[in-house]
Amino acid sequence: MLLSLPPELIQLILRSCEASAFLQAAYSCHALFNLASSSRDLVLFQLSQTPGDAGDWGPLTTKQLFQILLQRCQRQLFGVEYQYEGKMIEFKGKVLDTRASSFIHAEDAKHSLLVFKDDPTVYLVGIHNGVLSLQHRFNTPASKFGDVQILHTVFDDPEVYVLHRFRPNFDQDLDMSHPFVKRAIQSSPHGKIYLSCHRLDHGSSGVHEIAPESTIVEVYGFPEQNSHEPLSLAVHGDHFAISWQHMQHSHDHQVVLYTAQNSEDDEEKYDYLRTDANWKDQSAHIVVSKYSSCVLTDTTDNSDGDRESDGRGAPVKIAFNDEGQQLLYHYRAKTLYDSFHRLQWTPPVGQLYPPASENGCRVTFRSDLSLRFSIGIPFFGTHQAGDGTLGSRCRWRYFAVGIATHRIEHWSVACLLRSEAFPGFNRCGHELNLERGRRFNEWQIMAQLGGFQENSTSLGSLIAYSNQKTRVAMASWKTISVWALEPNLLIEGDDDGFYPESWQTPGGYPELRPAIIHLNAVCSQLQFTEKENELVAITDRGLMLLHLKPDGRSIQAFEKHEIDIPKSEG
Structure with a gap:
């Protein structure tokens, strides 16, 4: 027509x-x-x-x-919603546990720790050029003595941490002297929570391999938390933190910071036969390690609660930041963290840890309106060195995503924000630390992420950045939005008119337009690979690989692949 x-x-x-x-x-x-x-x-x-x-x-x-x-x-990724190729990788006879699985690398999804329901094994999987390869299995030590449910996995180079629940199998003869059995019998009917630590090594081929010293598996127990469910795990060096919530009373929850004790005198070692096929007939050790602990937040019937976390429920995700000096708290239905704890000092014995600080900063949205933004950890930065003369200063600029909701009208907006720092002469170390950039309180909007809507579901919205920071992606339930960026240009300000007038907002900055892709799967975790236009997502249907094809051709294809991962013999 x-x-x-x-x-x-x-x-x-x-x-x-x-x-x-x-x-x-x-x-x-x-x-x-x-x-x-x-x-x-x-x-x-x-x-x-x-x-x-x-x-x-x-x-x-x-x-x-x-x-x-x-x-x-x-x-600019125009038309990508009609030009992509997807691959949904399903696993024969196995259902992916989206909460317990995790990506290893923060920068790109080269490796994943995959967990399947009703399987006590954690699988280390490599991802390269759209192909998955099984590289190693981690058998939870307690699986030999009863039923194990993997709850969370975390990678903290060079170690893999596995938080799991153990229930002893009373239908068979058990070694009652073994710590797993002895303590589990004394625990609640819900089972016992343990954290096991497995060491990895970077092999000559660049692929993770098991190091010789990894025959020792460190295990931590939490007898005081028998009636609680661990919602999230974070690890940094010798420190780890767990967000706990009571199984029957959801308003009872706390975040506890643990510090590993490495004293050899206090460790009890137990031999067990490793069931991995590559390690048969080799003896390994379980090291039942100890720790000191400190309660960061505590909201129960018997306490007044932490003023920043009270009313928002238990943190569903926690993460260390700024070389372990901060602990970030994410809550349900939120994209960015809402509050954080500074961990530079430990309170005196018998006193509560100081309250958490809110992640909030007022930023001018337009000439007649300022909004309170939650600001993410910066994902991009630039450095302009001083000229070496007396009084010259370095100039640092940080770029972060910020999200605000209008207090009365309740609409939400996502923006790219910039903050600056000018260290004094001879005080600049010339090393970019993006995590440190969130310490600043003065931010300016440089661009708006058009089409953003805060997700009200329990997962909230997920956010990921490509390696070169030219792409920002957000997954909201079954929808992925991808924005194309010019980070070096936007962080300096669009003074040369790179973005046309039709893209300008009343606030005087450009509104970036997203490519929106609708999927038939709920995304629970999202990452870019080493390629700028390739995404990996952990979904309720399996592992999804999505390749954006901004080549002008209307090719929209989504293939289904099945991979057989044999069940561990353990």
Whole structure:
């Protein structure tokens, strides 16, 4: 029907389209492609509506201009919602435990720790060029003596931590002197919570391998938490923290900070036969280790509670930050952390730890409105060194995602925020530490992430950044939104007009437009791989690999693959 119109009218219609719709129409048929690519005025107009540097278009042909338009659109991910390839990897006879599984690397998802329901083994899986490879199994020591449920896994280089529940098997003869059996019998009917630590080594091939000293598996027990469920685990060096919630009374919860005690005199060692096929007939040790502990937050019937966490429920995710000097608290239905504890000092014996601090900062949204933003850990930064003269100062700039909700109207907005620091002369170490950037309280909006809506589900929204920071992705239940960034340009301010006027907001900064992909799976964890346009997600259907293809072709494919991971003999 469109092709029955005069060419001039068709080109007028194409002129009214945004760049993404313009390209989709152009690639829908040969006739529309010729009309779209042969009109110089039409191509120049579309160029003026897409982000990019102003150029001298006079000497270029219309064909060359159209190619520049294609390159700009690819750079901004226009039309990616119609141009992607996905792969859903399912596991024969196994159901992925999305809460217990985790990614190993924060920068890119090269390795994952996969956990399956009703399986006491943790599987180390490598991800490279869309192919998964099983690299190692971690058998929980207690699995030999009863039923084990894996609850959480965390990687803290070079160690893998596995938090699990153990219930002894009373239907068989057990060694009553073994600590797992002896303590489990004395525990509640819900079982006993243990944390096991397995050591990894970086082999010559660049792949994680088991180091010789890993024949010793350290195990920590928590007898005082028999009636509590661990909601989250965080590890940093000799410290680990657990968010606990009472099984029957959800309003009773606490966060406890533990410090490992490495005294050899207090350790009890027990031999067991490793059941991994690669280690048969080799003896290993269980080291039942001790720790000191400190309660950071405590909300129970018998206490007044922590003023910052009270009313928000128990933290469902905790994470160390700034080289272990901060502990961040994430709550249900939130994208960013809401509060944090500074861990530089330990309170005197018998006194409570100081209250948590809120993650909040007032930022000017537009000339007539300021909003209270929760600000994430910076994901990008720049450094401008002083010139070496007396009084010259270095200039640090940090880039972070901030999210705010209007107090009365209840609409939410996500923005890219910048903060700056000017260390005094001879005080700059010239080392970029993005985690340290969240210490600053003065932030300025540099761009808005258009189309953002805070997710009200229990998972909240997940956020991930690509290696080169040219992509920001958010997963909200079954939807993934991806924004294309120019981080070096945005952090300096768009003074040269890279973003067209039609992209500018009333606040004087650009609003970035997302590519939105709808999936038939609920995302619980999201990461970029080493490639800028490739995502990996842990979902309720399996492990998802998503490759964005900003090449102008309308190819939308999602394949299903099944991988057989043999059940561990343990």
